[in-house]
Amino acid sequence: MPTQLFDLKGRVALVTGASRGIGEATARLLAEQGAHVVLASRKQADLDKVAAEIVAAGGKATAIAAHQGDSAALGKLVAEIDRQFGRLDILVNNAATNPHFGHITDTGMDMVDKTLQVNIKGYFELSSLAARLMQRGGRGAIVNIASINGIRPGPMQGIYSITKAAVINMTKAFAKECAPWGVRVNAVLPGLTETKFASALTSNDEMLKHFMPSIPLGRVAQPSEIAPAVLFLVSDGASYVTGSSLVVDGGFLT
Known part of the structure; x- marks a missing residue:
């Protein structure tokens, strides 16, 4: 068994939604462990900033703008990775959307369509493309960022x-x-985490009063605690782990 179980040197990793939050924290950590990280999200300028900081810290990073809800963009993204590197070892499906915060019956069908497109179809399509590329190399690891909401609806x-239940x-x-x-x-199921994405909850004092008593650790997670x-x-430390969902929620579901 290798002694450096978390060493990712020589591996190419694609992280979506990598310009901020859990995606950014994950991209930075994978780069610290030696992976060449391909960062993807909608805005090139935001990605370039994170990539530059990773490189300045001694890591390897490439920024490629691609919308998780755009099939053509995902196809071009994987094709470009194949062109530049000829391989893909790791995919972290992190980009997601949540356009509606309110009673379920008030959810407009346009919001339903958008959420399904990004959170399900986007994950499915990118996983399919990535797995085919990984197949050529004989190995690979995909991690889907789901949510504890997939087990207990928020x-x-x-x-x-x-x-997230579908994921x-x-x-x-x-x-x-x-x-x-x-x-x-595999999948990672974060609990309440301090991100812009979750700001509707983390910046709402009434919501926090509702959630905090249910979190045994008594606080909101930081993205760096999910990464x-x-x-x-994605490491060799999990070489016999597949099909699993790793809950990281401070004990909320306990």
Whole structure:
């Protein structure tokens, strides 16, 4: 068994939603462990900033703008990775959307369509493209960032919770069918985390009063506390782990 279980030197990792929050923290950590990280999100300028900081710290990073909800953009993204590197070892599906915060019956169909497109179809399509590229190399690791809402729906987050439940089952389906290729597929289920994405909750004192008593550790997570779970699952330390969902929630679901 290798002694450097978390060493990612020589590996190419794609992280979506990498310009901020959990995606950014994950990209930085994977780069620290030696991976050449391809950062993707909608805005090139935001990605360039993170990539430059990773390189300045001694890491390797490439920024490629691509919208998780745009099929053509995802195809071009994976094709460009293939062109530049000829391989892909790690995919972290992190980019997501939650356009509706309110009663589930008030969710407009346009919001339903957008959430399904990004959170389910985008994950599915990118996982399919990535797994095929990983198959050529005989190994790979995919991690889907789901949510504890996929197990216990969050208040006022109906359609988002539904998509995250789908991501958990998608993870199991891909894990079973891609295992013969040497491709492992797992999910990380964060609890309440201090990000711009979750600001509707973390900046709302009434919501925090509701949630805090249910979190045994008594606080909101930082993105840097979610990233190590991803590192474990993409590393050789998790070589016999596939189809699993790793909950990182401060004990909320306990």
